[in-house]
Amino acid sequence: MKRGHIIAIIIIAIGIFALFNAFGDMSRYSTFEDSEKTPDELVKVVGVLSKDKPVVYNPEEDPNLFSFHMKDAENNERRVVMNAAKPQDFNKSEKIVLTGKMVGENFVATDMLLKCPSKYKDEEIFVRSEL
């Protein structure tokens, strides 16, 4: 065996080790109920905004507190709190992907991804205003 090959193999071994390690970082798609059972794990929950519940953001009181209710895939609803400003396009979103964990009664989200309705699927027709 050549010396160079040994070093190359070592590097590749480190790489494979790193790869396995990286897989350990993957998170899970979960539900609110499931997340209650794993209070220490950050999970992702996909759901829709509960439009009948208030979306609360009162910057006069606290510009870093934003809360709303979301229904997950199993139709369970929880209050979601985030320590962030309310995203400007929040009300447009049709699907929400949260990263976070359940803390007591609330789902504390550290990150949120909004999927907005695609322009292509938008049924609304823009008609000239003089109509």
Add this chain to the structure above:
Amino acid sequence: MDGIEYIGEHLWVGQLGHFFIITNFMAATLAVISYFFAEKRSELREAQTWKKMGRYAFLFHGISVFVIIGLIFYLMINKYYEYAYAFNHVSDDLSMSYILSAFWEGQEGSFLLWMFWHVILGMVLLSPKNRKWENGVMMFLCVVQAILASFLLGIYIGDTKIGLNPFLLLRDTMPEAPLFAQADYVSKLSGSGLNPLLQNYWMTIHPPTLFLGFASVTIPFCYAAAALWKKKYTEWLKPVLPWALFSGTLLGTGILMGGAWAYEALSFGGYWAWDPVENMSLVPWLLLLAGIHMNLVSNATGQSIKSTFLFYLFSFVLIFYSTFLTRSGVLGDTSVHAFTELGLEWHLILGLFLFIGIALYLFFKNNSKIPVPEKEESLYSKEFWMFIGSLVFLISVLLISMTTSIPVYNKILDGFGWMTGGDYTSWHRAAPADAVAHHNKFQMWVALFIGLFSGMAQFMRYRETHFDKWRKKFSIHMAIAVSLALVLTILSAQMIQMYAWQYYVLAFGCWFAVVSNLDYLITTIKGNIKLAGSAFSHLGFGLMIIGSIVSGLNQHHISTNTFVQKGIIEGFTDEDYAKNILLIKNKPMLMKGYEVTYVKDTIEGFNRTFTVNYKKRDMKNDGKIVEEFDLYPNVIYEKTFQKVAASNPSTKHYLSKDVFTHVASLPRAETDPEYAKQQEDSLGYVDHVVMVGDTFSTQNYEGKIIELDMNPTHLDYVPMEGDFPLGVQIELKDKEKDKIYKICPVAVIRGAKILRFPEYLPESALKVKLTTDIFDEAFTREDELEYQKFVVEKGGTFRHKNTTITFSGFGTQPSHPSYRAKEGDKAFNAILDFEYEGKKYTGKPIYFIREGVPYNIKDEVKELGFHFKIGDINAKDQNITILVAKAASKQEKITLRIAEEVPSSQYIVLEAIVFPGINLFWIGSVLMLLGILIAMFRRIMG
């Protein structure tokens, strides 16, 4: 809607367009076939004929691409909204300067942009200098083009739709919409336009650069594939290198521009977020860089030819994989900027497998024949460490791609479940909860090794056999570099927070790269710019990573005021609270050393710009202002003005840091008119009817009306030509504290509208607005007046009713609240003196000529109700006509509408971040790309 004859459609454009879409695909396919036979036919004349045919086919394909693009622009510029592409991407109010952005906003347009660059690069490949490789390279280029062209076909085979036709009619995309029951629907359409988030110049320059980068990666792929096909395993290595270097520069620039866009114009708060879409443009570039290094090695030593083949082939495959990920909708749950599903998934998967197939087939068919030198590279040779460095690149690529591909594994599991009838949803995995931490954790080691190897390998030689002779010199250079890098690392740690030992190691590795490459630049190549490509790019790389350590680790929110913020939710740390701050208009707020004030906001079009003033005071020196600047973050509203579509930051650049500011949120009343109205209606307004000089009393204040102001200033009021403003100067005295406020609510007549600018006192939440009848009260309407005419000479007198009025003469520099002098005006006033009930008064009506047109402005003696106007001037007889009217004298009554305890709606929620050392990052990355560019020119010049 069969049977309807639509009026006003321009169907010929679509018909012509579709014709060229078909020829576009056919010509590319024909070019593939022609070049194939041009290579395979041994008979020279026949081969020549095929080659000629290939060229013409490619030419015709290129023309088709240009015509399609031209026709789409024609649709968009003429706003033919009956076409879905025009409807979706332009609108009546879209400025023509965004027409390019609108074109490549859609999937179809960006495919065309990509093909456009392939055509341009293909033209360069056809130039006489490059013709040696024409058959093979052009054939593979045309394979790529044919595949791309198939994405635009939009034809049906059975029930399966192949591709997206950019000339689709709107009524075909949603035939059930009731609008299309009307024959003249075209005249009623108005486009939905370009996403406001994309209406900036970055959208004009970033996509073409990135797509040129994408397109250029195809060329090394074509060379590699052609070399394998023609079994010329070494001859391609020289001509491909400048192309690969070109690609490295352009793709790198495209990626970097994306980062700059995110940082400068989007509110992401950073230049790199390890978002899947960003990652997938980075990995082909990394693999291409690995390929370039192996290419250099194989040119110099004949080693590593196989690696060169593989890296070039697969960097293009990764480009296509990235296309698949971003355009198929797979990334839906993980990325902020992926396209949504458009039904192209299977088409993209087929394309991907085709290219993987081509790459693997060609490589393994020739694997055993690709030359591999017998002799092993020495441990002390340059090529050995370049090879190891390329492996590090490869590991980096694998790690990033593996994590980014998580959504793909889920799809594969679903497919497996569908085949076996099982449900594997519980096996689904999601991207790491903290993607940035995840990628940084691994990639920092990649950066460290690249830094170390690049510094070391500079002082090694290819095919080293006598390292012993060099050992001493090498050791000296290394010792210098190591010690200087150590010193610099320690110095850096003094200036910034390093937090963990790993960062010390990384900083050392990067400083080592900087120092040794600088050393190489000075001592070895003695500043010869032509040879400085690699030194520049590795030096730049080191600086870039140091810049990202400094700015990434030490970026901090200054928009925090821990006294004001309070903890409500358990689970949030103090650190979490420190992101956003509430700024009430004109109420200075202290945040981390800055005194910040939201001064005003102005609306222009859909754009609302906020002026945020920053002050730094020297507290030891009576709070003297030592530094002051304004930042102008803005938000863009949607057309309806009901929602904010985009929030753009504003950044103060220093040499050593940036202060980044953006509006994180606005009061609900500002984005929701219905709510605003509700809120306004619920305020307990009390009307106070007063006259000038009167006093009045509210819950908390004693008020006094000082005067009416015909030329008022108000923070939100921007005067316009033709405005007729009126303000009421009010003095408010706090009943409890001994403090006096001066306010001036304003109402303005602008055209047919009356605009009102209320005053708001944040201290006690008091809001004062004027009612619209103030104008009726303040001014007597012209048609209620009966004017009498008098003709008088200078010095003469006349009697109006019981008043004797003297025309004392002309004033040449007239002033009047309603008169704004303009250059070129010829203006004067008449001075009319009179006595009324023992008091002296003067009326001064104005007459002026502006651009040849005479105007007059009346003057009013308010207390008495006298109105004066100049009617006519007779220069010959030295007299003038004066019009006088007297209304019943009256004191104007002003209605002040005052509400107290108003919830503030005049605030912004601000996020402000300091990025120290960010310029190191930019300088480093530009230097790195410049290095690759220099290397390219050196190869082209020979």
